[in-house]
Amino acid sequence: MSPNLAGLPPRFLRTPEAARFLGLSGRTLEKHRTYGTGPAYRKLGGRVVYAIEDLQAWADRGAVTSTSDPRGSVLPAKRHDPMPAAPAGRSHR
Template identity: 70%
Template sequence: MTGETTQRLLRTPDAALLLGLSARTLEKHRCYGTGPVYRKLGGRIVYSVDDLIRWADQGVRRSTSDSGTGTVHPAKRIDPSILERKGPVRR
């Protein structure tokens, strides 16, 4: 098989370590669609090292005034009070 390259795939904990994030933050990015591209192989989530680097490179800046070419969005926060509500809010 000449000319083929093998992509290195990482599971969530190792992908998060590579990016300097917690595994939980990477999971949140995956849920909200703000994170790097991933693959689902059976029940396992894996990330290509190339995809991780490409996603992180969207945040490259040279100064605080540099708008860059893209934005790495933070994972969204859920208001805990929303989770506590069981039905319509009564006042």
């Protein structure tokens, strides 16, 4: 690290540090990234990094004042596919 940057706080955090910043597990943050429901991230040199400003903005978007506020849930609802129909021509006796 160059001497003039030594005293600066980090601008980007890797997934484990970003998750700690948000109070989440690393796995939860990875799931949000997969579902597209998490904070903005960048890939630098093949590594996923999060800007602290993006983490704070995402956390602020989740602020709610009531349990009935739909913004309180950031993960999409699980999709349940109906059971497939039985093949035609077969009977279950």
